Amino acid sequence: MVVVPGCAARSLAVRPWLQAVRCSSAASLPLPSPSETDDAAGASQSTPQQGSPSRSFFPKRGQTLELVCESLAFKGKGICKAADNGFVLMCDRALPGERFIGRVSRKKGSYAEVQKLKTITPHQNAVDAPCEYAGHCGGCKTQNLLYEAQIEAKEQQVRDLIVHVGRFAERDSLFSSVMKPIVPCEIQYHYRNKMEFSFGSRRWVPAEELEEGKGQNVGGFALGLHAPGFFDKVLHVEKCLLQSEAANKVLAVIQSSWRSPDLGLSPYNVHTHTGFLKHLMLRTGRDVRTGLPELMVNFVTSSYKPDLLEPLVNKVSAIPEVVSIMNNVNTSVGNTSVGEEEYILYGKSTITEILRGLTFQISANSFFQTNAHQAEVLYKLIGDYAGLKGDCSEIVLDLFCGTGTIGLTLARRVRHVYGYEVVAEAISDARRNAELNGINNATFVQGDLNKINDSFGNNFPKPDIVISDPNRPGMHLKLIKFLLKLQAPRIIYVSCNPATCARDLDYLCHGLGDQGISGCYQLKSVQPVDMFPHTPHIECVCLLELF
Numbered sequence: 001m002v003v004v005p006g007c008a009a010r011s012l013a014v015r016p017w018l019q020a021v022r023c024s025s026a027a028s029l030p031l032p033s034p035s036e037t038d039d040a041a042g043a044s045q046s047t048p049q050q051g052s053p054s055r056s057f058f059p060k061r062g063q064t065l066e067l068v069c070e071s072l073a074f075k076g077k078g079i080c081k082a083a084d085n086g087f088v089l090m091c092d093r094a095l096p097g098e099r100f101i102g103r104v105s106r107k108k109g110s111y112a113e114v115q116k117l118k119t120i121t122p123h124q125n126a127v128d129a130p131c132e133y134a135g136h137c138g139g140c141k142t143q144n145l146l147y148e149a150q151i152e153a154k155e156q157q158v159r160d161l162i163v164h165v166g167r168f169a170e171r172d173s174l175f176s177s178v179m180k181p182i183v184p185c186e187i188q189y190h191y192r193n194k195m196e197f198s199f200g201s202r203r204w205v206p207a208e209e210l211e212e213g214k215g216q217n218v219g220g221f222a223l224g225l226h227a228p229g230f231f232d233k234v235l236h237v238e239k240c241l242l243q244s245e246a247a248n249k250v251l252a253v254i255q256s257s258w259r260s261p262d263l264g265l266s267p268y269n270v271h272t273h274t275g276f277l278k279h280l281m282l283r284t285g286r287d288v289r290t291g292l293p294e295l296m297v298n299f300v301t302s303s304y305k306p307d308l309l310e311p312l313v314n315k316v317s318a319i320p321e322v323v324s325i326m327n328n329v330n331t332s333v334g335n336t337s338v339g340e341e342e343y344i345l346y347g348k349s350t351i352t353e354i355l356r357g358l359t360f361q362i363s364a365n366s367f368f369q370t371n372a373h374q375a376e377v378l379y380k381l382i383g384d385y386a387g388l389k390g391d392c393s394e395i396v397l398d399l400f401c402g403t404g405t406i407g408l409t410l411a412r413r414v415r416h417v418y419g420y421e422v423v424a425e426a427i428s429d430a431r432r433n434a435e436l437n438g439i440n441n442a443t444f445v446q447g448d449l450n451k452i453n454d455s456f457g458n459n460f461p462k463p464d465i466v467i468s469d470p471n472r473p474g475m476h477l478k479l480i481k482f483l484l485k486l487q488a489p490r491i492i493y494v495s496c497n498p499a500t501c502a503r504d505l506d507y508l509c510h511g512l513g514d515q516g517i518s519g520c521y522q523l524k525s526v527q528p529v530d531m532f533p534h535t536p537h538i539e540c541v542c543l544l545e546l547f
């Protein structure tokens, strides 16, 4: 039974707000600065510009409200607003159109966060989530929304951000040709090629299950995913519908044995810093000869004790798809899965994946697109937007190149690719990937693109095409200014955060007014691509051309 906390008097006290609180779509929006967080970007997407909210509605922590949600903000939070002053209330797992009872869990300046307690009227496109953990695990937040409705909401978020943050006029006759419909992901489950599970000494049981008396095992060992918002509590997960079937086979074998007292295995305790098993990383690639899945299992442990792992290694290596078992030893108190030392416990140290006809070697810690199937679609789009002449005359600058995958897939049709990336290991991987594929017209350089100085650009010829694929904070102002000065004919901006993407597109097209710098690009296309069904993540490929 779902309990609406708070006494009746408090519930009654909020009744007058039932008329006042409703959902509305984003109005005018302030620009997030390059230093603003995703949360701030998400909130600002829906926060009205006209000053701070009036006193007429300001919820208290613990207050219970009946709310209606219509739109999803970045990060998949449902947005509701007070009708009179637009005060924003954000709620995880609230779906547009859903009427629900929520409790204010956090107040943050201009908005509040609400925890959903009970659905009164579900969204018209609500479906039963196939995963038993979907209601609690931090990964899939919209599995209970019809896939078509999920991508429609994502497309709308991108459009809103481009208009309100990017300041591109929706009424402009060209706007509808710029905004492309989202590319759906054909494979909506089992698409992730990498999952990282954590071992925990404190099993997390969701509040509802505790109330229903299902929380027998609270405090027991767990292997699964971190409970949203908790670094020390793990939701025990027997299988994950986002990872490959082969990876689920491995997870099942490990789950069936690791807690056996005979093995003497203990999960790492993040409070006492004792215990052995930290994380289990499962990566799925493809055998380049057969095209069949091949798996890497990576145990992250607090010390090197191969004898302790041996019984698990014996069981897991019997699974035909497993070709590599690694042990990353991380002695630090931090929660990271990258070890200071790495050992091969079985098989080889890398797995392979094929992308746009090239072979990539993936090691335990190297970055690789997490949805290889949709990466193929994404990279084809990038190739189309590059509009290469095909005469091997052009120069490509691949910023935030990671392991070089984008640049390398274009290399055979251009004169030279120059890639820049901050992570030294990724640069080594990029060079190795070039060699593996017989590509010798690509140069990869390690460097921090947030710290470029005036000499940046002296080491490569003026590019014909710039590809920029930053992570979520987007591009640093120094890099934006460099690009505005460089004036390459074409920029392809690949983004995993439409809020910072819209901000950077604004700078590149409309300039930095307060610094007297004019924009010099025209936005030709914004193409959202769904790389991660059931999650709030949105990828976009944007094409900019010099005026």
Ligand SMILES: C[S@@+](CC[C@H](N)C(=O)[O-])C[C@H]1O[C@@H](n2cnc3c(N)ncnc32)[C@H](O)[C@@H]1O
Pocket: 367, 368, 369, 399, 400, 401, 402, 403, 404, 405, 406, 420, 421, 422, 423, 426, 447, 448, 449, 450, 451, 469, 470, 471, 496
């Ligand atoms: C979204 S990934 C893109 C990787 C690559 N383009 C791909 O498609 O596989 C962003 C990359 O930017 C790198 N990065 C983040 N901050 C950086 C910085 N300040 N300077 C250079 N590279 C950075 C990350 O290490 C990561 O490899």
